[in-house]
Amino acid sequence: MVDLDEIKRQHSILDILHRLELTPHERWNGRSDFTINCPIPAHVDRTPSCRVHVDTGRFHCFGCGAHEDIFDLAQQVAGLRTFAEAIQWMNERRPEHIASVRATPTSDYPVTSTSRARVLEMKARAWEVLVTPAHLAVARQYLMSRGIDVVSLDDLQEGRQVGYTPAARHGLTAELQADGCSETELVGSGWSVATRSG
Structure with a gap:
């Protein structure tokens, strides 16, 4: 049985986007949602229209309408057909020198979650x-x-x-x-x- 939560812990949406060389703006505060150019290959996004939701590991493009999670993203970007292939793609492309590209808050505000x-x-x-x-x-x-x-x-x-x-x-x-x-x-x-x- 596949533990989706564990896979998501190992491969955050930030990790996946980093591997695709799509990163937040340098002034990003390390925890809030941010906007990037849409990573979907079929969408030529000249102005950032894709909102990345860090906490949920999802994104939504207001240009093409794509709303995906890390598994859908890996499948679309790499042209994969199955969920298993997406997981394999993520594992094979995990940088050895980066344990994780996680959010690092830049303010003193405590980062917590609500039940x-x-x-x-x-x-x-x-x-x-x-x-x-x-x-x-x-x-x-x-x-x-x-x-x-x-x-x-x-x-x-x-x-x-x-x-x-x-x-x-x-x-x-x-x-x-x-x-x-x-x-x-x-x-x-x-x-x-x-x-x-x-």
Whole structure:
């Protein structure tokens, strides 16, 4: 039986991207998500449009729509057909002199993770914030102006299917903190990013 968690520990997305000579910008803080040119060979990405999510080991390209993990990435880049071939490719290309290209934080903010149950609680609370009547009205108005009948979608799915995130920089963070979420939990769960200014 293959232990996927162990493979992911041995081959982080940072390791794989390093082997492909795709690295974060030199000012990257060592722990947050970052943007690079899309590594998918079929996508000629002239401006960085691919968001790498360090904690989850996944990426999403807003240019071509690819959303992959390390196994999919290895298969696409090397033209492999099977999961086993992807693992073999990763093992054969592991640099001997680099134990791991891991995130090394550059700030004094503690890097922690938040339990899955707590992340799901915060997600549910965030959804409640994003679908308040005022936010819902903005989302519905925008989507209906684009020809998308949200009311029918909501009726079909028996609930609110769209929400709206205001452009306010700390809006959702402030709402979640007011609801009892600590800054450490917000950063550890990926709902917020620690900055030097707080």
